[in-house]
Amino acid sequence: MIDSFPFDEFSEELDAFWTFGPGSSTGTYILTVLGIILMVASLVGWVWLENRKLRAQAELLRAAGGMPAPGGVPPGPGPSQEPLAGPSTDPGD
Amino acid sequence: MQWVFAQAPQLEDVATQLGLDSQVLAETFYFFTVVVMWLIHVGFMAYEGGASRRKNLMSTAMKNILTIAVVTPSFYYFGWYIYGCFQHGGPAEGHAGPSEFPNFCLTTAPFSDNMGPNLQDHLSAVFFLAFLLFSWTTASIMSGAVIERIRLSAYLILAVVLGSAVWIMDAAWGWSSGGWLVTRFGFHDSIASLVVHGVAGAFALGVLLNLGPRIGKYDLAGRARTFRGHNTHLTLMGLMLIFTGFYGFYAACLFITSTAFPGWLNIYGSPTTLGAIAFVITIGFAGGFTGGWFASKGDPFWTLSGGLAGVISVSAGADVYHPSLAYILATSGGMLAVWSGGWLEKKLRIDDAVGAVAVHGVCGFYGVFLVGIFAGGFPTGINNVESSFGGQLMGMMAFLPLAFLPGYIASWILKKLNLLRVPPEVELEGLDMAEFQQDFFPEFERVPETVVLPDGEEVDSAAVLLEAFGQLDGRDGGRPAAVEERRRE
Numbered sequence: 412m413i414d415s416f417p418f419d420e421f422s423e424e425l426d427a428f429w430t431f432g433p434g435s436s437t438g439t440y441i442l443t444v445l446g447i448i449l450m451v452a453s454l455v456g457w458v459w460l461e462n463r464k465l466r467a468q469a470e471l472l473r474a475a476g477g478m479p480a481p482g483g484v485p486p487g488p489g490p491s492q493e494p495l496a497g498p499s500t501d502p503g504d
Numbered sequence: 505m506q507w508v509f510a511q512a513p514q515l516e517d518v519a520t521q522l523g524l525d526s527q528v529l530a531e532t533f534y535f536f537t538v539v540v541m542w543l544i545h546v547g548f549m550a551y552e553g554g555a556s557r558r559k560n561l562m563s564t565a566m567k568n569i570l571t572i573a574v575v576t577p578s579f580y581y582f583g584w585y586i587y588g589c590f591q592h593g594g595p596a597e598g599h600a601g602p603s604e605f606p607n608f609c610l611t612t613a614p615f616s617d618n619m620g621p622n623l624q625d626h627l628s629a630v631f632f633l634a635f636l637l638f639s640w641t642t643a644s645i646m647s648g649a650v651i652e653r654i655r656l657s658a659y660l661i662l663a664v665v666l667g668s669a670v671w672i673m674d675a676a677w678g679w680s681s682g683g684w685l686v687t688r689f690g691f692h693d694s695i696a697s698l699v700v701h702g703v704a705g706a707f708a709l710g711v712l713l714n715l716g717p718r719i720g721k722y723d724l725a726g727r728a729r730t731f732r733g734h735n736t737h738l739t740l741m742g743l744m745l746i747f748t749g750f751y752g753f754y755a756a757c758l759f760i761t762s763t764a765f766p767g768w769l770n771i772y773g774s775p776t777t778l779g780a781i782a783f784v785i786t787i788g789f790a791g792g793f794t795g796g797w798f799a800s801k802g803d804p805f806w807t808l809s810g811g812l813a814g815v816i817s818v819s820a821g822a823d824v825y826h827p828s829l830a831y832i833l834a835t836s837g838g839m840l841a842v843w844s845g846g847w848l849e850k851k852l853r854i855d856d857a858v859g860a861v862a863v864h865g866v867c868g869f870y871g872v873f874l875v876g877i878f879a880g881g882f883p884t885g886i887n888n889v890e891s892s893f894g895g896q897l898m899g900m901m902a903f904l905p906l907a908f909l910p911g912y913i914a915s916w917i918l919k920k921l922n923l924l925r926v927p928p929e930v931e932l933e934g935l936d937m938a939e940f941q942q943d944f945f946p947e948f949e950r951v952p953e954t955v956v957l958p959d960g961e962e963v964d965s966a967a968v969l970l971e972a973f974g975q976l977d978g979r980d981g982g983r984p985a986a987v988e989e990r991r992r993e
Contacts, residue, residue: 427617427625434616447581463984464938465927465938
């Protein structure tokens with residue numbers, strides 16, 4: 412087990428306290444950098460995943476005859492492309 | 505007797521206890537303003553979801569939800585620091601804060617002692633949270649304008665730029681007691697007419713210029729068609745939720761302290777009361793609804809949007825306006841939003857799906873303009889610099905480029921990378937099929953999607969949209985066979 416709480420006891424003199432803390436410590440700097448990396452990676456991931464979805468759908472629509480069905484027309488029996496993300500909707504899975 | 509006095513609390517102990525009480529009161533107060541402000545985002549989601557066509561419902565709502573996912577960390581890591589350290593225009597030497605609050609800058613860094621559990625600091629975390637909710641709101645104002653054709657990921661990047669950099673920079677300059685516009689020019693925008701609404705509207709305008717209108721929005725002569733949102737009831741309920749959340753927004757714009765007269769200060773440190781600003785916001789809604797109703801000749805959407813515009817128009821001076829003045833000014837603001845919205849749509853041919861540029865942008869700038877006329881001479885900030893028309897104009901001139909240019913440039917870069925807008929085929933079919941591979945009303949039969957033509961006739965949109973699609977870049981000779989087939993049907 413990692414003992415990540417670097418404080419011996421609580422008292423009214425205690426101010427900042429957290430695991431891998433307190434402020435301006437190596438542990439907090441590392442956590443901050445990791446959080447920023449996660450944030451940037453998420454943004455890149457959103458761009459990449461959406462681009463993949465949109466290109467797949469656009470190619471599928473073009474292959475189906477070049478003209479998509481506008482919103483007023485029933486979309487058909489099921490998903491028009493394989494889901495790229497999210498839980499499966501197939502009860503057999 | 506001496507023993508009795510010895511047991512009594514000393515004056516210092518009482519003062520310490522009262523100070524702690526005041527801090528815990530403030531901590532609790534801001535916590536609940538944050539809770540109430542969540543309703544703004546529930547409202548934005550319902551408002552925009554209802555205004556979208558059925559085929560774009562979830563893509564529209566997901567923008568509002570994921571605004572929270574991207575603006576929260578980016579504001580935590582960068583935005584709050586900008587507010588704390590850039591009040592003089594840039595970080596002072598050694599990262600010193602403004603002279604009014606010398607230690608504030610370093611408390612806003614994400615690794616500081618104040619940005620985590622801290623027994624000696626009840627306020628930094630809740631101040632941060634209140635400003636974070638302002639940031640969500642600012643980003644969400646842009647989100648409604650761009651629905652039904654922007655990529656979700658492009659919106660999220662733009663939301664980070666607006667919510668965690670642009671607006672908070674202008675807040676540091678003109679919405680803080682140490683901001684250079686406040687201390688030098690007496691700029692007065694107490695409940696953020698311009699620093700939140702106007703700036704978000706100007707940023708959205710920059711984005712819209714690159715994004716372009718939805719397919720079929722304008723005919724070949726440049727006349728505007730109107731798309732029917734799939735659920736006006738949802739839109740109206742969303743607006744009412746936004747109004748409810750605004751009370752939390754207004755309250756969070758004040759400082760509260762129980763140990764100093766009069767207990768409340770505005771964002772600049774000038775005295776006011778919570779009741780005074782709540783009075784103005786309420787009568788501002790009344791005036792805005794009235795102005796919106798008459799200017800739009802009773803259009804439901806613009807009547808409610810007029811309420812929002814009315815409040816935004818009086819927010820800048822909400823701490824000093826008499827309710828009657830606020831009522832009159834808010835009525836004019838509601839009318840201005842309707843007229844400017846029509847002008848942007850029909851004359852400038854800017855497809856703003858929810859009128860955000862008119863309601864937030866135009867009325868945001870109008871609000872600080874009005875302060876220059878009706879609240880000139882009022883002492884602003886802890887240095888008591890008099891507000892003036894010139895000072896308000898200085899703020900407007902500083903914030904217009906600060907907001908518009910980042911929106912325009914960021915969206916231009918995304919456009920050049922082909923990451924701004926969805927492919928036209930996907931836009932025509934509806935974004936939900938591409939993004940989520942499903943229709944979100946599976947139990948309801950689809951009725952034909954309609955569009956209102958410039959002459960007021962409401963028709964099935966399929967032929968209109970397919971024709972507009974065919975005209976994109978001369979695609980398929982501008983009149984594909986499928987269009988002819990649909991026309992024959």
